[in-house]
Amino acid sequence: MTTRTLRRxxxxxxxxxxxxxxxxxxxxxxxxxxxxxxQIWDIFxxxxxxxxxxxxxxxxxxxxxxxxxxxxxxxxGQIVTDIAPDDDEPAVLVSMAxxxxxxxxxxxxPDRNSGHWIKFDARTTRxxxxxxxxxxxxxxxxxxxxxxxxxxRLHVSLFAYLPGRLFLGLMGGIFVASLVSGxxxxxxxxxxxxxxxxxxxxxxxxxxxxxxxxxxVATLVWASVVGxxxxxxxxxxxxxxxxxxxxxxxxxxxxxxLAVPAQNHLSSVQAAFETAAKxxxxxxxxxxSFPGSSFGSPVHYVLWTHGATPLRARLFTPVLVDARTGExxxxxxxxxxxxxxxxxxxxxxxxxxxxxxxxxxALLDLVVIGVLISGLVLWAAKRRVSADTRLRTLGYEFDDxxxxxxxxxxxxAAR
Amino acid sequence: MKAKALPSSMSSTAxxxxxxxxxxxxxxxxxxxxxxxxxxxLAVSWISLSxxxxxxxxxxxxxxxxxxxxxxxx
Numbered sequence: 001m002t003t004r005t006l007r008r009x010x011x012x013x014x015x016x017x018x019x020x021x022x023x024x025x026x027x028x029x030x031x032x033x034x035x036x037x038x039q040i041w042d043i044f045x046x047x048x049x050x051x052x053x054x055x056x057x058x059x060x061x062x063x064x065x066x067x068x069x070x071x072x073x074x075x076x077g078q079i080v081t082d083i084a085p086d087d088d089e090p091a092v093l094v095s096m097a098x099x100x101x102x103x104x105x106x107x108x109x110p111d112r113n114s115g116h117w118i119k120f121d122a123r124t125t126r127x128x129x130x131x132x133x134x135x136x137x138x139x140x141x142x143x144x145x146x147x148x149x150x151x152x153r154l155h156v157s158l159f160a161y162l163p164g165r166l167f168l169g170l171m172g173g174i175f176v177a178s179l180v181s182g183x184x185x186x187x188x189x190x191x192x193x194x195x196x197x198x199x200x201x202x203x204x205x206x207x208x209x210x211x212x213x214x215x216x217v218a219t220l221v222w223a224s225v226v227g228x229x230x231x232x233x234x235x236x237x238x239x240x241x242x243x244x245x246x247x248x249x250x251x252x253x254x255x256x257x258l259a260v261p262a263q264n265h266l267s268s269v270q271a272a273f274e275t276a277a278k279x280x281x282x283x284x285x286x287x288x289s290f291p292g293s294s295f296g297s298p299v300h301y302v303l304w305t306h307g308a309t310p311l312r313a314r315l316f317t318p319v320l321v322d323a324r325t326g327e328x329x330x331x332x333x334x335x336x337x338x339x340x341x342x343x344x345x346x347x348x349x350x351x352x353x354x355x356x357x358x359x360x361x362a363l364l365d366l367v368v369i370g371v372l373i374s375g376l377v378l379w380a381a382k383r384r385v386s387a388d389t390r391l392r393t394l395g396y397e398f399d400d401x402x403x404x405x406x407x408x409x410x411x412x413a414a415r
Numbered sequence: 416m417k418a419k420a421l422p423s424s425m426s427s428t429a430x431x432x433x434x435x436x437x438x439x440x441x442x443x444x445x446x447x448x449x450x451x452x453x454x455x456x457l458a459v460s461w462i463s464l465s466x467x468x469x470x471x472x473x474x475x476x477x478x479x480x481x482x483x484x485x486x487x488x489x
Contacts, residue, residue, distance in 0.1 A: 187431070191424040195433040196470065198478035214474055218467040221438040225445060311450055346449060353448035356461045363468055 009184045016178035018379065021372050023158075023171045027230070028369045030155040035350060035358050035365075037148055044144040049129060052090060053121065061085075061122045064270040067092050070125050071118055072263070079263055081115065084287040090122040100260065100292045156234075165234045172231030179224050186217055205381055212374040219367045229344035239337050244295065247335060251320070252297045260292035261299065267326030269301070276303035276319040279331040283317055284308050291323045299324055305331075314342035433470070440466045 033040060064083060071080055071094045081103070082095040095117045097103045102114040112134075119129040132139065157164030190213065193199075198210040216223075269288060276285045283305035289296050296302040303319040306312070316338075320329035334342070346352040350361030444463030447456045 186434075187427070190430045194425075195430075196474035196477070198474060200478055200481070210478075215471060217434045218437050218471050219441075220434065221441040222445075222464075222467070225441075309452075347445060352452070353457050353460050357448060357457075357464070360461065360464045360468070364464070367468070367471065 006185075006188055009181050013178060013181035013185055014379065016174050016181060017375055020171045020174045020178060021376060023168065024175055025369065025372055026158070027155050027168065028365050028372070030151040031365060032362055033148060033151050034155055035362055037152075040144060040148065045142055052128075053124065053126070055123055059123050061090070062125045064092065064273060065268050067094060067120050067122075067125050068269050070120070071096060074118065074127070079292075080290055081293060082287065082289050083269060085122060087286070091128060092120045092122045094118050094120065100294075104294065162237055165237065169231045169234030172227050172234065175227045176224060176231070179220060179227065182216055183220060186213055189213060205378065208374050208377050208381070212371060212378060215367050215374065216371045219364055219371065222364045223368050223371075225347055226350075229348035232341055232344040233348055236341055239341055243335055243338055247332070248295070251330070251332060255297045255299050258298045261324060263290070266291070266301075266323045267321075271326050272301045272303060272321040272323070275321050275326070275328050276305055276331075279319045279328050280305040280317045282308055282312075285319075300329060311343070314345055315339055316342065437467045437470060440464075 064085070068080055068083065072078075075096055078096050078098055079100065080094055081097050081100075082093075084093045084095075085091075086093065095115055097115040106112050106114055114134065116131040116134070118127055118131075120126065121128055153159050156168070158168060160167065189209070193210075196214055198214060199206045272288060273285050276288075277283070284307075285303050285305045287304040289302040289304075291297065291299050291301065293302070297320065299322060300320040301323045303321060305317050305319055307315050315334065317331050317333050319331045321327070322329050333339075350357055440463040444460045444466075447463065448460035451457065451459070
């Protein structure tokens with residue numbers, strides 16, 4: 001590698017790092033509490049749900065049709081929008097609204113939400129809990145809620161919604177560029193240093209440089225994976241949007257202009273779950289959206305299914321069941337880019353290997369913070385010197401060890 | 416891993432042995448929990464992902480356990 005190429009890579013590393021460091025520090029620090037959010041909520045807020053009734057073992061679940069009918073009788077004249085049996089508790093969550101139009105109108109008013117939900121015991125159909133009524137005073141804010149909410153919004157979008165997400169996605173891309181250029185520089189700087197050397201007997205700057213190199217290279221692959229999957233996650237809104245305007249629109253086209261049938265004329269919800277399970281073998285059916293929702297068809301139940309194995313657990317396959325006849329219309333595996341998005345989620349969150357994995361994630365995150373800070377120190381200490389001089393200075397400093405020397409005479413003179 | 420001056424520059428293989436090893440361990444750790452999800456695979460994942468942290472700890476302890484005769488500024 002010529003000095004010229006090296007200098008270019010150095011500039012690439014310097015500028016890409018400078019641009020993204022502040023934002024990376026933010027996401028690295030806010031990511032830490034998010035890793036343990038479940039535990040934090042449990043410890044500081046707790047769960048005020050009433051305990052489940054103890055029923056004789058083997059008690060079967062009630063038909064989902066009974067639960068839908070019960071929801072209708074609790075709120076006559078309203079519509080059911082969605083029904084979702086809980087993954088690991090014997091509960092069924094039913095979402096309702098005055099009408100589809102009311103939900104659509106909500107979008108114009110940020111603090112209006114006419115939708116509400118009811119949680120039923122899946123076995124006895126007893127009402128376990130309901131959402132707070134819209135006119136009730138808001139619940140007191142807890143410190144945990146404020147802190148976790150702030151961390152989450154900073155981490156995902158810097159409080160700037162979609163533009164914030166896309167901006168952080170861009171920063172993720174720049175971070176990956178900084179990792180690539182950093183790796184190339186590492187190879188050059190380590191020419192005469194054994195792996196893992198941290199020189200403490202020479203200039204303090206060299207200690208920081210060695211630390212930066214050691215911490216950086218040891219966590220390189222982890223940082224690349226988490227950075228890249230973070231970038232993919234930030235693209236979820238446009239990626240889902242792309243799917244909606246292409247495949248989904250194509251599938252729903254023949255039905256787009258049909259009227260939404262009245263809910264008392266719809267086919268069995270329980271049977272739709274069974275039809276969907278058969279249409280997507282090996283998948284678990286988790287949720288059913290009623291005809292008329294903004295993303296679905298006016299005449300179909302949309303059933304959300306996902307794979308049963310850990311790798312496939314985040315790969316969703318929607319199934320359409322005609323709500324007028326109960327007939328299967330089809331199962332529609334997601335396009336490759338959404339499958340890629342779903343697989344990249346666990347690799348970003350670190351939530352797929354129990355508590356030890358979360359702790360390792362946190363420790364690796366702390367090391368990356370160390371890389372960012374040592375990088376900042378290296379930059380701040382020498383920022384008045386041009387990149388060129390700096391490289392040459394490094395060359396002198398390295399000359400007996402690393403061979404990174406521009407001119408031997410100049411090196412000796414500078415000493 | 417001693418920081419004595421080496422007579423000649425190292426080959427690319429020597430420079431990249433450790434980084435490649437740590438990278439491979441990281442990748443296998445990330446994937447084994449994702450693909451396996453069972454006891455053994457989880458343990459493999461935890462051990463592999465601990466390796467970069469262990470190596471960092473060993474290197475730092477070595478550097479800081481040696482007496483430092485810090486030189487002057489650059």
